[in-house]
Amino acid sequence: MDDSNTEYTDVAQLARLALSGRPQDVQLFIRRMARRYKDSVPGLAEDLKTLLRESPTRQSPLRKDNSSPVPVDIDSRLQLLRCEQVTELEVEPILSDRVRQQLEQILNERRNQGRLNDAGLAPTKTSLFTGPPGVGKTLCAHWLARELGLPLLTLDLSAVMSSFLGRTGNNVRNVLDYAKSVECILLLDELDAVAKRRDDSTEIGELKRLVTVLLQEIDDWPNTGLLIAATNHADLLDPAVWRRFELLVEFPMPGSKEARAAIIEFLGEAGANSDSWIEVLVLCLEGRSFSDIQRAILSARRNAVLAGVENADMVSTVVRDHVEHLPRQGRIGVATRLVENNVMSQRQAHDLTGVSRDTIRKSVQKNGAGKT
């Protein structure tokens, strides 16, 4: 076997180990590779050795910056924090102009921290992301981590608060103390979990204590880190909590421009040559969250692949599944557009949307008259 073959085999073996989630084996194998390539590819061997020295492991995900272990729950020994170095995102976030501008402000301030410091200012260090489910709050925390090259530590409050409320205050304090000691983005996800539990009167004392812990921690959050809290019920939060955040980012539901961008993104290759359909899809999926749009399109794509049908048929399935939930005016809009865009005949549009052919014809005529 010549050298190049060995390299191929090694890369395949490395990928296999990595994908089976056995970091110990991956480390062993990289160590072996560093030895094997010492003479033939010295640069690679050196790089591998450096990586081994610096690389995070499950036990010490941030070893490079901090030697203290990640806090665990005393009884369950489960790690309270998820730590990740974000290098890839499943999708690039599609953002409204306002949200993009706010997130870019965070990036810009972090990247020019020196100039801010010279002027006696610190960058924004706490931000509250609010908005309905599935509009990109968690995704954007990942995006910021990737853009800034900072590790992302996530504390899912709904998980931490699960059963042992009595310890939650301590757990949260441990986690925040740990996060303060490293340069990172800390995401307090599902912050409303704290607020929701307030219904249960037996727990009020504990919750008050927890809110107090959070308030103190937010107040003395260091400039080196960025604290992001995400919630879809900002109204449930104690005003004292949300007033403390320096930057409030409200994630809206996608408008038609963003819905269109998302549809094109999620259709991927299946969207090629489907321009006339895309407008119809926008009408059907407008008002849905990004994650709903993603779910609808991916499920139709999966079905299309398995059934071996054309892209156009796939898109018509999405229309069929969603048009029935639209108000009558919306259904008429979809049927009209299908005919106007020459996607199908009046009869087919009627079959798909349930709108009478007469109504479709009138609506098409009216639009035509409006255009001339």
Ligand SMILES: Nc1ncnc2c1ncn2[C@@H]1O[C@H](COP(=O)(O)OP(=O)(O)OP(=O)(O)O)[C@@H](O)[C@H]1O
């Ligand atoms: N703005 C967006 N652009 C592109 N894709 C998005 C966007 N928002 C959500 N998605 C898709 O939906 C998925 C879920 O989004 P995310 O977890 O960020 O929602 P969330 O706002 O945090 O919701 P929740 O309040 O339920 O936690 C993402 O992984 C992504 O695939």
Ligand SMILES: [Mg+2]
């Ligand atoms: Mg989320």
